[in-house]
Amino acid sequence: MKALVAVKRVVDYNVKVRVKSDQTGVDIANVKMSMNPFDEIAVEEAVRLKEKGAITEIIAVSCGPTQCQETLRTAMAIGADRGILVETAEELQPLAVAKLLKALVDKEQPQIVILGKQAIDDDANQTGQMLAALADLPQATFASKVELDGDKAKVTREVDGGLETIAIGLPAVVTTDLRLNEPRYVTLPNIMKAKKKPLETVKPEDLGVDVAPRLKTLKVAEPPKRGAGIKVPDVATLVDKLKNEAKVI
Amino acid sequence: MTALVIAEHDNASIKSATLNTVTAAVACGGDVHVLVAGQNAAEAAKAAGQIAGVAKVLHADGDSLAHGLAENLAAQVLAIAGNYSHILFPATASGKNTAPRVAAKLDVAQISDITKVDSPDTFERPIYAGNAIATVQSADATKVITVRTTGFDAAAASGGSAAVESIPAAADSGKSSFVGAEIAKSDRPELTAAKIVVSGGRALGSAEKFQEVMTPLADKLGAAIGASRAAVDAGYAPNDLQVGQTGKIVAPQLYIAAGISGAIQHLAGMKDSKVIVAINKDEEAPIFSVADYGLVADLFTAVPELTNAL
Numbered sequence: 001m002k003a004l005v006a007v008k009r010v011v012d013y014n015v016k017v018r019v020k021s022d023q024t025g026v027d028i029a030n031v032k033m034s035m036n037p038f039d040e041i042a043v044e045e046a047v048r049l050k051e052k053g054a055i056t057e058i059i060a061v062s063c064g065p066t067q068c069q070e071t072l073r074t075a076m077a078i079g080a081d082r083g084i085l086v087e088t089a090e091e092l093q094p095l096a097v098a099k100l101l102k103a104l105v106d107k108e109q110p111q112i113v114i115l116g117k118q119a120i121d122d123d124a125n126q127t128g129q130m131l132a133a134l135a136d137l138p139q140a141t142f143a144s145k146v147e148l149d150g151d152k153a154k155v156t157r158e159v160d161g162g163l164e165t166i167a168i169g170l171p172a173v174v175t176t177d178l179r180l181n182e183p184r185y186v187t188l189p190n191i192m193k194a195k196k197k198p199l200e201t202v203k204p205e206d207l208g209v210d211v212a213p214r215l216k217t218l219k220v221a222e223p224p225k226r227g228a229g230i231k232v233p234d235v236a237t238l239v240d241k242l243k244n245e246a247k248v249i
Numbered sequence: 250m251t252a253l254v255i256a257e258h259d260n261a262s263i264k265s266a267t268l269n270t271v272t273a274a275v276a277c278g279g280d281v282h283v284l285v286a287g288q289n290a291a292e293a294a295k296a297a298g299q300i301a302g303v304a305k306v307l308h309a310d311g312d313s314l315a316h317g318l319a320e321n322l323a324a325q326v327l328a329i330a331g332n333y334s335h336i337l338f339p340a341t342a343s344g345k346n347t348a349p350r351v352a353a354k355l356d357v358a359q360i361s362d363i364t365k366v367d368s369p370d371t372f373e374r375p376i377y378a379g380n381a382i383a384t385v386q387s388a389d390a391t392k393v394i395t396v397r398t399t400g401f402d403a404a405a406a407s408g409g410s411a412a413v414e415s416i417p418a419a420a421d422s423g424k425s426s427f428v429g430a431e432i433a434k435s436d437r438p439e440l441t442a443a444k445i446v447v448s449g450g451r452a453l454g455s456a457e458k459f460q461e462v463m464t465p466l467a468d469k470l471g472a473a474i475g476a477s478r479a480a481v482d483a484g485y486a487p488n489d490l491q492v493g494q495t496g497k498i499v500a501p502q503l504y505i506a507a508g509i510s511g512a513i514q515h516l517a518g519m520k521d522s523k524v525i526v527a528i529n530k531d532e533e534a535p536i537f538s539v540a541d542y543g544l545v546a547d548l549f550t551a552v553p554e555l556t557n558a559l
Contacts, residue, residue, distance in 0.1 A: 016513055017377045026381050038495075094349070095358050118495055122376050124361045129319065129349035138424035139319055141346050144488065154428060158488045159342040160441075160497075161432035166318070168425045178478065178495065179488055214358035218371065219384040226520060229541035231532075235554040238526065238544055246524045246541065248445070248503040249470065249559065 003046040003055045004110035005080065006101055007039040007062045009071040010121040019222045026220060035071050038116025040078070041176040044183040045146060046114050047079030054148040055112070057081050061104055063097050065089055069199060076194035077186040083199040088211060090204075094122075096211035098130035103207035105135050110171060112153070117142050117175040128175035138168035142177040250279030250369065252335035254303075255326060257343060258285060258293035263300070265442040266339035268403035271300055273396040275404070276366035277335045280304040283411075286325045286418070288315035294413045301405040311418025316427035317343050323350035324419040330355060330391060334369070340395040340498075341441075348395050357389035364400030378494040378517035398441060399500035399521055433487060440490065443473035445503045448492055448519070451479035452508025452529070452548060459485040462549065463507065466556045475499065475519075477509045493518035507548045511536025528552065 011017055012032040020027050035043075049055045060075035062068035063086040072083035086100045105113060118125040132139035140146075140155035144163065147154045148170070156165045158177045186194075204211045232238045242249045252274040257264040267283070274281045281302055285294040286309045294308035307329065313321045326347070330336060336351060338344030340362045352359035364382070365373035371386045372394065440446065447467045453459040459480065467474045476486035478493055492499055494517040504522035509515060511527070511534055519525070520539050527540035530547050537543040544551055 011377070013514070017380050019381050026377060093358055095353060095356075098353060120378065120494065123378070123494065124359070125345050126349040126352070126359050126361060129346065130353035130359075132319075133323065133350040133353035138422075139346075139350070140425070141319070142342060157342075159430075159432075160489060162430065162487060162489050164316075164430040164432075165428040166316075166425050167428050169423075172424075177488075178482065178491075214387065214389055215360065216386045216388070217383055218386055220376070221382050221384070223375065223379055223382050226525075226539050226541075228538070229525070229543060231537070231543045231545060235544065235546075235551055235558055238542055238555065239558045241542055242503070242524070242526070246503070248524050 001055050002057045002059060002108060002110040003049060004059045004061060004105065004108055004113045005039070005042045005046045005075065006115045006127070007043060007060055007071050007075050008036040008119045009033050009062065009064055009068045010036045010119055013037055013120055019220055023219045023221055025217070033067070035074050036116050036119045038118060038176050040183040041178070041180050042114040042116050043075045043078045043080060044181045045176060048181060049148060050079065059084060059108055059110065061086065061101065063088070063092055063100050072199055073194050074186065076197045077190045078184065082197055085199065085201045086204060086207065087201050088204050090211050091213050092211055093213050093215060094124045094126035095130055095214060096209065097127050098134055099209045100204060100207055100211065101131045102134040103209055105131070112170060113173045115173070115175050117177055128173050132173040138172040140166055140168050140172060141175040143174050144177050144179040146174055146180070250334045251332065252277045252279055252281050252337060253329070253333040254281060254283045255336070255338045255344065256283050256285045256293065256297050257339050257341050258287060258290060260287045260290040261292045263293055263296045263406070265403060265439065266341050266398045268300060268406060269398035269401040270337050270339045270396045271302055271404040272401040273363065273366060274335065274337050275302045278369045279334060282307060284309065284326065284329070286314045286322055288312060298411040298413050299407045299409050301408040303409050303411045306411050306413040307416050308413050309416050309418045313421040314418055318425050318427065319346045319350055320422035320424045321419050322347045323354065324422065326351045327354055328419060329416065333391065335392045335394060337394045337396055340397050344395050348393055352393035355391050355393065357391050357393055358387060359393045359395070360385060360387060361395050362397045363394055364397050378513050379520065380513065397498055399498055433489065437467065438471070438473045440473040440475055440497050441499055443501050445470045445472035446475045446499050446501045447472045447505045447507065448475035448477065448509060449480055449486065449507050450477040450509030451483055453480060453485055456485045462552050466552055469556050469559045477515050506536055507552050509536055510534045511539065
């Protein structure tokens with residue numbers, strides 16, 4: 001049984017991005033790039049399922065520029081068996097990525113596809129659901145627990161009021177939430193091993209997918225700044241300010 | 250040009266996120282219809298008809314729609330999607346779960362988490378944890394949108410008199426089924442709709458202390474309780490209380506952060522609050538950079554003291 005995991009190369013979560021002065025985007029030149037944290041959780045989950053014997057092979061997929069190879073090597077250092085890079089310099093929007101993944105799902109026929117629920121750059125939270133729709137598969141988003149049982153899975157999901165559990169038939173698409181697992185640290189021997197694992201490169205054209213962006217970004221601007229506040233010396237002053245200055249209590 | 254709002258509801262009543270989404274739909278320029286898809290949801294449909302600005306309510310009722318399963322709810326929306334120029338979901342767990350399925354089936358891009366409607370095809374949305382605001386234009390025939398509720402005022406819940414029309418419920422896809430839920434019952438206001446939110450961080454040290462320190466303050470203020478990711482990850486507070494980039498986005502009148510350092514991911518979820526109070530013993534904590542009132546103090550003494558002073 002195969003698992004396919006999708007991994008995105010994004011600006012590291014510790015970096016506070018700056019908007020370019022011409023407002024065409026954010027400046028990501030010379031910024032540290034990493035695997036999207038939710039995707040790391042996705043890879044970790046696949047590896048745990050493999051360690052439990054529920055899965056036999058893990059294929060990591062990344063879509064984007066050549067540098068996504070590094071992201072795939074990281075996935076393989078965590079434990080993915082091989083990687084596929086869908087290489088393109090074009091800006092990829094979630095619908096395009098979902099179509100690329102759909103083409104690979106058709107080809108590889110995985111029983112489970114695991115993705116992060118959201119990428120921390122565009123904050124879209126779309127790709128997994130779109131893939132499920134295009135491939136006509138069940139979906140279990142925002143997963144905090146995944147149990148495979150034959151051709152079924154039981155998934156606990158983080159929803160607004162708490163947790164919800166659903167049963168889905170396999171194959172299916174699962175997207176990860178923060179509490180699903182804590183990804184392991186990659187060790188040097190595993191990084192070395194990952195370098196020898198197979199990494200295939202394909203182009204969107206090879207998969208017959210048109211990845212042209214559908215949304216046009218007209219402008220990227222700084223959010224409004226909050227004015228600097230004041231420090232209050234004690235609780236009594238705080239209460240006074242909230243009552244008489246801010247008038248919020 | 251008509252916009253369709255997918256109502257968030259509990260079959261008996263309409264959730265407040267629906268009201269903000271109606272305001273966004275009105276801003277798109279045309280008539281606004283609301284879809285109430287549920288099981289025995291006639292009361293919710295009736296309530297939707299009373300929302301100011303709504304021209305028509307479509308009510309689909311059936312077992313397949315009992316638990317908001319994405320496959321069935323998306324099919325329900327797709328059955329009527331052809332009539333609409335805009336399809337708007339609140340950016341709640343349910344809306345985020347379902348909207349992309351609808352967009353993909355229509356072969357259109359989804360515009361996530363909009364905070365402003367500039368024109369019927371141009372929208373503003375935060376990216377990079379709210380550190381940048383993108384203005385995006387869609388050329389697609391149907392705009393599938395999720396709405397960040399804090400970006401729009403709530404439409405009035407009464408004053409409207411829209412007719413409720415029954416439509417057939419979508420068939421069950423058979424792809425997924427509901428097993429169970431652990432939904433916390435609480436008399437507190439909903440986190441995303443509360444006027445006051447008090448949030449605790451990792452500094453609280455344990456689930457017991459979190460309860461013991463934060464609950465009395467919330468009770469006194471009639472506030473919702475929130476938490477930082479660190480506090481949730483450590484098990485001090487349940488997951489649905491997490492405020493931040495990938496958790497709940499809140500913008501109350503008053504946000505009190507106790508023992509929260511203020512990682513950019515947390516700030517992304519609360520920096521649009523009207524008044525922010527930070528209580529933290531580390532005077533260098535980044536939370537102070539967005540706080541209107543900062544108190545450098547040990548929360549274990551300052552929070553109870555604040556509770557008593559109110």
